[in-house]
Each structure stands twice: as structure tokens, then as C-alpha cells.
Amino acid sequence: MINCEYLKPVDLQEALKFASQFADRARFAAGCTNILPDIHTGKLRDCVLIDISDLKELTGINREDDFISLGSATTVAELLNSEIIRNEAPVLWEAASRFADPVVRNRATVGGNLAYGSPASDMSVPLLVLDATVLVQSMEKGIREIPLRNFFVGPGKTVLSPSEVILRIKFEPLSDFKFYYTKFGKRNAMAISIASLAVGIKLGKAIEEARIALGALAPIPLRALRTEEFLTGKPVQTEILEKASEILLSEINPISDIRGSKEYRLELTRALFLRAVNNILSLK
Amino acid sequence: MATYSDCLKGEGTFMFNVVSKKTPRLDAEAKVKGLEKFASDIALPGMLYAVVLRSPYPHAEILRIDTSEAEAMGAVCLTPDDVPDVLYNERGVSIPAKTYRDRRVLPRKARHYGEAIAAVAAESEELAWKALKALKVEYKVLPPVLDPIKAIEPESAQLYERVFFGEEEIAIKNNIACEREITVGDADKAIASSDFVVEEEYELPRVYHFQLETKSAVCNPEPDGSLTIWCTTQSIHNVRILIGSIFGIPLSKVNVKKIPVGGSFGSSIQMNSIIPICAALALKAHRPVKLVSSREEDMYDHCKYPSRIRLRVGVNKDMSIQGVEAEVLVDIGAHQIQAYPLLGSMAGWLVSLYKWKNIKYRSRAIYTNKVPACAMQGYGNPQMNFAVESHVDLICEKCGFDPIEFRLKNHVGIGDEFWGQGPTVRSIIKSCGLEESLKTGSELINWKERGHPINKTGRYRRGIGLARGFHTSSAGAPGPAEVIDYSGATVKVNEDGSVDVLTAVMDLGGGTWDAIAKIVAEVLGLPLEKVSLSPVDTRTTVYDVCTHASRGVFAGGGAAYKAAQEVKRKILEVSSVFLQEHPENLELVFDPKRNDAVIRPKGVPFKSMTLGEVARNAMVTGLGSIAATVSFRQKTCPPSFVTNFVEVEVDTFTGIVKLLRAVCIADCGTPINPDGVKGQLIGSLARYGGYALCEETEYSEQGRLKCEGFITDNKIFTTEEMPFLNNIVVHFTNTYEPTGPLGAKGIGEAAGNSVASAIANAVYNAIGIRFTRLPITPEKVLEALRGKEA
Numbered sequence A: 001m002i003n004c005e006y007l008k009p010v011d012l013q014e015a016l017k018f019a020s021q022f023a024d025r026a027r028f029a030a031g032c033t034n035i036l037p038d039i040h041t042g043k044l045r046d047c048v049l050i051d052i053s054d055l056k057e058l059t060g061i062n063r064e065d066d067f068i069s070l071g072s073a074t075t076v077a078e079l080l081n082s083e084i085i086r087n088e089a090p091v092l093w094e095a096a097s098r099f100a101d102p103v104v105r106n107r108a109t110v111g112g113n114l115a116y117g118s119p120a121s122d123m124s125v126p127l128l129v130l131d132a133t134v135l136v137q138s139m140e141k142g143i144r145e146i147p148l149r150n151f152f153v154g155p156g157k158t159v160l161s162p163s164e165v166i167l168r169i170k171f172e173p174l175s176d177f178k179f180y181y182t183k184f185g186k187r188n189a190m191a192i193s194i195a196s197l198a199v200g201i202k203l204g205k206a207i208e209e210a211r212i213a214l215g216a217l218a219p220i221p222l223r224a225l226r227t228e229e230f231l232t233g234k235p236v237q238t239e240i241l242e243k244a245s246e247i248l249l250s251e252i253n254p255i256s257d258i259r260g261s262k263e264y265r266l267e268l269t270r271a272l273f274l275r276a277v278n279n280i281l282s283l284k
Numbered sequence B: 001m002a003t004y005s006d007c008l009k010g011e012g013t014f015m016f017n018v019v020s021k022k023t024p025r026l027d028a029e030a031k032v033k034g035l036e037k038f039a040s041d042i043a044l045p046g047m048l049y050a051v052v053l054r055s056p057y058p059h060a061e062i063l064r065i066d067t068s069e070a071e072a073m074g075a076v077c078l079t080p081d082d083v084p085d086v087l088y089n090e091r092g093v094s095i096p097a098k099t100y101r102d103r104r105v106l107p108r109k110a111r112h113y114g115e116a117i118a119a120v121a122a123e124s125e126e127l128a129w130k131a132l133k134a135l136k137v138e139y140k141v142l143p144p145v146l147d148p149i150k151a152i153e154p155e156s157a158q159l160y161e162r163v164f165f166g167e168e169e170i171a172i173k174n175n176i177a178c179e180r181e182i183t184v185g186d187a188d189k190a191i192a193s194s195d196f197v198v199e200e201e202y203e204l205p206r207v208y209h210f211q212l213e214t215k216s217a218v219c220n221p222e223p224d225g226s227l228t229i230w231c232t233t234q235s236i237h238n239v240r241i242l243i244g245s246i247f248g249i250p251l252s253k254v255n256v257k258k259i260p261v262g263g264s265f266g267s268s269i270q271m272n273s274i275i276p277i278c279a280a281l282a283l284k285a286h287r288p289v290k291l292v293s294s295r296e297e298d299m300y301d302h303c304k305y306p307s308r309i310r311l312r313v314g315v316n317k318d319m320s321i322q323g324v325e326a327e328v329l330v331d332i333g334a335h336q337i338q339a340y341p342l343l344g345s346m347a348g349w350l351v352s353l354y355k356w357k358n359i360k361y362r363s364r365a366i367y368t369n370k371v372p373a374c375a376m377q378g379y380g381n382p383q384m385n386f387a388v389e390s391h392v393d394l395i396c397e398k399c400g401f402d403p404i405e406f407r408l409k410n411h412v413g414i415g416d417e418f419w420g421q422g423p424t425v426r427s428i429i430k431s432c433g434l435e436e437s438l439k440t441g442s443e444l445i446n447w448k449e450r451g452h453p454i455n456k457t458g459r460y461r462r463g464i465g466l467a468r469g470f471h472t473s474s475a476g477a478p479g480p481a482e483v484i485d486y487s488g489a490t491v492k493v494n495e496d497g498s499v500d501v502l503t504a505v506m507d508l509g510g511g512t513w514d515a516i517a518k519i520v521a522e523v524l525g526l527p528l529e530k531v532s533l534s535p536v537d538t539r540t541t542v543y544d545v546c547t548h549a550s551r552g553v554f555a556g557g558g559a560a561y562k563a564a565q566e567v568k569r570k571i572l573e574v575s576s577v578f579l580q581e582h583p584e585n586l587e588l589v590f591d592p593k594r595n596d597a598v599i600r601p602k603g604v605p606f607k608s609m610t611l612g613e614v615a616r617n618a619m620v621t622g623l624g625s626i627a628a629t630v631s632f633r634q635k636t637c638p639p640s641f642v643t644n645f646v647e648v649e650v651d652t653f654t655g656i657v658k659l660l661r662a663v664c665i666a667d668c669g670t671p672i673n674p675d676g677v678k679g680q681l682i683g684s685l686a687r688y689g690g691y692a693l694c695e696e697t698e699y700s701e702q703g704r705l706k707c708e709g710f711i712t713d714n715k716i717f718t719t720e721e722m723p724f725l726n727n728i729v730v731h732f733t734n735t736y737e738p739t740g741p742l743g744a745k746g747i748g749e750a751a752g753n754s755v756a757s758a759i760a761n762a763v764y765n766a767i768g769i770r771f772t773r774l775p776i777t778p779e780k781v782l783e784a785l786r787g788k789e790a
């Protein structure tokens, strides 16, 4: 039997209090685009929904010194409408534009997307490549800052404790990098990623720094740190990129499912990676 | 013979005023504003909400259902014990003697995951769901039969022991639901002595209709003992007949309302399984009951026929075909909705494509514990077309023939016989735009420049492909056949000269009702706004079999045309009294100045009366209403020919196939609604683009849909997958069907039958790999490319 209650806290403090009071039953509710399907299918049966969608600490897209700071309740549509994101974080903007469809984008939030911990989460890939930090808070642990790189633990699992809310997400826009984002699904619109990839390169005479983030290719969205390290300081040459793509394939661990087989995902990753790098190089 | 464009110019038998001109959809405003009422929008005072318990096993006997707890909650429960012990077939299109009956309103044995086994109705949907959860069912789980090849092995479990064929009870052996064989000449001998023999097997997937409206019904027991039904259906009369016969109610006491349908693609040719469940609940509760399927339930209700087709064709060096051997295996799922006529129709699509001379056709339909398959836009034709049109390209490639010349030489055309719906529905082709289509299409797509796959290199490779197909217009035939086909209409002139049309024909969203109104307006010389289609039901209309077989305009419109002609005759008769002229000397024409129909002596324009004046005079003088009702059968089944040319781009790194350009050429005779025809062609490009490249509802080993009934993993095309609009060219050939209303044929199914075949042929032209199994997913493309390299 479905047994879900709904609470609307007046402010952040009350939200955190409720979360702590209901412990394991507590669920922060933002856009509910994950929560409602889960209730509908019976995956989520017993919970207390704590509506955080309009808490002021969790909203807004601001510049803070060198950083851009997003409230966790920012919707994907708000990202798309933001001049800051469009101009200063185009890789995030691009990912937002490929996210689901306009109806879902109006509700789905960045915080919900990260907290749900799906390996195919589309917001995590651009935020990983931007090396974002997640600011979280709970009654028990107070405020913590967690690099997004260390945030995901397994499919549907993150380092968040049940009573911990994501407040904001922070990143440096990295204007000296060139980025490329690509998502591959069963079709172009309204599709879950079979593979998604974001690459950022800072190019001088050689590759000064490289960042690679991948979605739907391992139990968690991840950064390909070994490939990044390999590329650092290397010249842009076909053999180097070939070698890099081999390292990249050894860093991921895709599964076979209804959307694609493991073999296909491996093959696809190589193609998407090379496409990304070629795109960046011709972009400069 | 005059063509429709002559009629547009005023040089044909008719001068078209309304027909063949672009007119805004009559229902556009209601639909755009969300005011249209579909079955799920109907709400009645005191109405109960019903939900259905569905089998969690693909194959299980239902031993006991305990409803006590649910009943204690105030719910009305329906179990197999509560429904009439009648075996029925949900599709009333074939004659009863050729119809297999294998299902009950609620079964004693579940034969697929998601099959309805019980239902409850309650004051609210929430209470209904709670009560449903309180039903206790004891199952005896049986091993499921999922693979149609394994199904026929003797050790496989049996879905059925006995079913009915007409009134005769027959045994089912090895899960073979039915078989059909057709032989013309001696194909074995002819193939053996041909210069070339080409053989291949093709496989077509299980896909879901994905119509917008999920199946819904509202049933209301009336105080006079009758039952009123609002439901998702393509045939109000067949629903009425089936409900009447299952529940033993006289047809005069079953009234099915004609309401808009939110798309169908064939999924509601049959009386949907939820309708008798809803009716039984309403009869038991003595209250109105509403039952709306969720998308998941709907996906567990119907699918397209998955088919395997093996072809062996003999051809000579002079490009002449000598014979064909075809073997067809269709996985029909848990029930026979229309497998027997389907096998016959598939034979018909085969024999009507090319002049094979000698034919050996063997086909089998197999029961499996899966969602029952039913007609879906084309009724076996897209499947057969994919096999044959792929095979023709294969033959041309192997024998060095030109694919266009080969088709021109061997196609079935004017003067040949066409099988519109299996071997008993045949007529002679009188109009054919195929030659024009091939010529115009190849110029529009730049066919000559398409190149050969051997010469194509690089990451992105482009290819151009062609396929031609057709579909019948109705199942009309000169004599009685296995398929019922007739329609009817009432046309009446109102007292101000406007006109009401009463027809049972359903509009599945394609614009059939607009076409009927336009045909009547054209015949009566009226502007379109003076003709309205009445809201009707089975009580107020004469029989129409069903909107299927692309017959809405041809047969339904044909009946309206006939009724309008009859009314026209009566108008002239009545007018003769007022105009003091012999009726033969009078004509009824459209007067553009007055924007109205006028009656006048031939060639004497100043002595005229408008239709409104005539109708008013008839009222005042007591001459009475001018009206006519006809029941009408089309005696032909003319094919509409459609040819598709497409250009694709294959990304050899990812395997993604992109549709870049498409040329769709239609011969539908007179396009009554040109924008509607265009919409069908472009819509079908999307529909069958998905069939070719991404759609498939696969089953898990547990006998459940891998997508679990969710749309997340069952992708159809969106606009994003389509070519840009200016890269889609639609062209109508200049033809006129002499047996159709104002020269019209059907288009709905013809529009899609050859799309997937053209795409597969284009993929071959790009990368030199022939895909014999759909869908051609990126993963399969990459696998094939790697296989080719190795």
C-alpha cells in the first residue's frame, strides 16, 4: 500500500528539522519527476515528502567572485533561460537543451538530478567536467562541501545521508577551456542516455589540461582521470588521441541493457570521444 | 479519362468547388482548444470508476478469486464467474463462418502477462485501486510459450485445446492458430528452370501502435433497459453487435455513440477488450461505469503482427519473373483477433505487387503467451512490402538489373487483378499512378546520382533508396466475400437549405469526416460551411462496417456520395414544381456570387432559386423534407499506389542512420483533402521511419515486455528524427478512380507501407549492407559494419 505524506516547510531550517525528524522516511521533493514515477510504480511506498522547491536558499543562479552558484532547486528550464549559463557555461547549457523535453525541463531540477544518483543523469556530466562542488546541509552534519567527483557511490546511491539537502552547486566557468557535450539516446528528443560525454580542453602549444566526464557508461557518472592525466602536456596528434581513447575505454564499465549492449557502448564511447576532441580542436 | 486536375480546371465531368481544395479541418478549433470530447472525457452523474486486475504471469490458470474484502470496501467486483460463458472474437469484419473465436470477457486462464482477469468499480478511482489490491487470486502457474518456432514443438505447453471456427468447434494442435496456402501454377518448376534464383528471409518486429488515446469506455444502463456506450472504437456498429450477442441484448437496446477517436492505427478495429468488461460492470452495478486504460495497460493490449517471411524468386535474364515461393510465419500472441484473414491478406499484398506468374504461398499463425497482435496501419502489407521490396533490390543487385526498370516491367497495373483483402476480395485495377511516380520521384531525388556503395568511403556515407507499395481502398468486391464491406449515410436538407449528414463512419483523426462533408457539399453545389455532420449513434445510422482497410473516404464517402446524388434528384424534382420546368431540364450548381447552391433551368441563369428558397417553399407548401438514406457497397477495391524515395546518411562510427530527405508520391485518385493526404504521407514517414530504425517492443524470458509498458524505452520518431520540412517533398500523381466518389481512393495505409523498405534500400546504397531484419538500430549497423570489415 502506498503511504506517502506531504509536508511544506516554511523555511530551510524547518525543512532540515522535518528531515531529521522523519529520518529514513524523509524525502526532499523538488520537481518530483523522479519521485512521482517511483510512487506510481511502487518503487517508493512509504515516505514523507518535504517540499523544498521554493526555498530561497535553494534557488537562483548567481555569480560569486570567480564562481557561478546554482540553487539546487533550479530547474533545467531556468538554466536554459539564464544568460549567465548560456554565455559562461555553454557546456551546461548544451546539456540542458538536450534534457528530456520542455515539459519535463519545466519541473526537473539540478539538485534532484544529482541526488537521484542515476548513472545516466544528464546534469552530472557537464557539472563533472566543470569540476563542480556540491554544498549540502543537515541538522546532524551541518554544512559540508563535497566535490561532485566524490559525490556518486553507485546506481541510485550518493554520499548524501537521508536528512541531508543539497543547497547549491558551485563551479568556476573556466573561460580558457573549450568544451564539447554530446548525448546519445535511442532518439534525439526525450530519451534516456545510452552514453553521454563532456570534454573540456585547455590548449596551448600542447594540451595543457583535459577534463573528461561520462554518463551511462559505468555504475556512476564519472571523470576519466587517467585519460585526463595521460593527455596533459601531450601534443594533439592522432596517435595520442587513439591511445587516449583506449585508456578511456579501460576506465569505464558499461552494462548491457535494453538501450544498448556493453560492446556497443564501448564502441560508441570511442566514437563520441573522438568526435568531441575533433570538435574542440576545430572550435579554437 | 479526365483526371482530378482536369476537374479542378473545370475540364472534367465535374468542376470541383470544394473537393481537392485546401480547407481548414472542421474539428481543428475544438481539438486545438482542448474542447473535443473523447471517451475518457465523458462523465455522468453517479458514475463509478473501474480498474482492471491484470495477470502477473504470462500463462496461468485462475483457480479462485476472493472478492470478499474488496466487496466489503463497497466495490462492485467482476470475475470470470460473473461474465456470460461465451467465446467471442472481438473483430466483426470477417463473415462469422470465417471467424475464429477463442476469448471470454474474462478468461479462466491468463494467456499473456497483463491480460485482464478481474475488474472492480467503485465510487472513486482511488477506492477502486484499493479494492483491486484487496482481490485475492490463486493461480496455477504454467510454463509460458514465447518463441513462435519453439511453440510448434510437441513438448511445448498448449495455449488452447479447442476454439471455434464459425459455429464449429475445432482442436488446436501445436499452438498453430491457423494456416493458409495459396497456389497458382507450378512455382517449384518455374523457379527451378529460371536463369537466376534469389532467396532470403526477412523478419519484422513487434511494435506497439502508440495511438494518442489509450482505450477507454463509459457504459450507462438506461431506465428503459438499454445500454448506452461511449468508447474508443473504429466501428460503433460492430461494438453494438458484439455487446448485443455476448450479453443477449437486442440490438435496439444497445446504443453506441459516435465520438472522436484520438488516433488508432488499427488498434481499435476490434471491440476493445475493456468494453465488455465495462459493460458487464455497469450491468452488474446498475450504475454508469467508466474504464480508462493507462499507457502501460494499453501497451499490454495490442501490437503489430511480428512476421518472418522467406522468399524464393526465379527470374530470367530478360528481367521477367518466373515464380515466387513465399513462406510466412506470424506470431499472433495470445488471441486470434484476425490472424486468418491476415494470412489471406498478406498473400494478396504479395500477388498484387508483381506479376509472379507462378505462386506458392504457405503461411502459419502461431499462438504465444504474448500481447495479442492486431491490425496496424497496413495489415500485413508493410511486412510483406519490406520483404518483397528488399528482395527486388537484392535481385537487381545480383542480376545487374536497374531497380526502376525492373519494377516498371513487372508491376501489377491497369487491367490486372488486385487482391484487396485476401483471395476472396478481388477487382480489376482501373487507375494507376505508379509509372508517373517512379519517373517523377527519381527526378526529384536525383536517383541517377546515387552511386554505388563500393565507391563510398569516409565516416559519413549517404545512400538513396526507393520502394513502392500500395494499399487497397476498402474490401469491396463484385460478389460476396470473406470480408463484410458496406456503408451507409443519410443526407437531409434543412429548412434553410443547409444540410445534415448522418453517417456511422468513424474518423480516426485522418480527416475522414471532412472528406465526407466535402463530397456532399460538392454534389449539392453548397459551400462547405453549409454541410454538417450530425452527432449520431448506432440507433440513428445505418450500418457501416468499420473505418479500416483505407475505406473511410472510398466506401464511407462513397455511400455519402450516393445519398447526396439521391437527394440531388429529389431537389430537382421538388424544384420543378416551383420553377415550372421538367426536372430533367433543371441543374443544381454552385453559384459563387451568392455562395450558395442554386437550381435553374439548364443554361438560363436568371431564372433560378437557391436551395434555401426551394427548401422553405417545400416547407410552406407542405411538400415535405428532402432527404435520403442509402446502404451502399463498393464493388471494387482499387489500390492506391505510393512510392517512397529517401536519402539517408550512415555514421559509420556510431551506426546512426539519419533520414535526410524524402520524396513521397501518392496516387490516391482525387485527393479530397490535399492537406490531409499530405499529412498522412508525412505522418507515415515518421511512423515507419521508427519501424525501420528504432521501434521494437521485445519480450523478456519471463514473458514481460522489456520496456515494462513504459514509453521510456519504446521510442517512436519525433520531429527531431525527421528530415527538415523543406527536405520532404510530397507529390500527387494525376489520376482519377472511376469507381470512387469524385475520383477518390484511400490513402491512410498506402502512405506507410513502403517507407521502411525504402529506408533499408537506402542504407544498402550507403554502406553495402542489406538488413533483413528491422529495426536497423545503430547498434546493429555497427555490428554489421564490423562484421563486414572482419
Ligand SMILES: Cc1cc2nc3c(=O)[nH]c(=O)nc-3n(C[C@H](O)[C@H](O)[C@H](O)COP(=O)(O)OP(=O)(O)OC[C@H]3O[C@@H](n4cnc5c(N)ncnc54)[C@H](O)[C@@H]3O)c2cc1C
Pocket: A027, A028, A029, A030, A031, A032, A033, A034, A035, A036, A037, A052, A058, A072, A073, A098, A099, A100, A101, A104, A107, A108, A109, A110, A111, A112, A113, A114, A115, A116, A120, A121, A122, A123, A160, A164, A165, A166, A167, A190, A191, A192, A193
Ligand atoms: C519523462 C521524463 C524524462 C526524463 N528525461 C531525463 C533526461 O533526459 N535526463 C535526465 O538526466 N533525467 C531525466 N529524467 C529524470 C528526472 O527528470 C531528473 O532526474 C530530474 O532532474 C529530477 O529532478 P526533480 O526535481 O524532478 O527530482 P525529484 O523527483 O523531486 O527528486 C529526485 C530525488 O532527489 C532527491 N532530491 C531532490 N532535490 C534534492 C535536494 N535539493 N537535496 C537532496 N535531495 C534532493 C529527492 O528526495 C529524490 O530522491 C526524466 C524523467 C521523466 C519523468
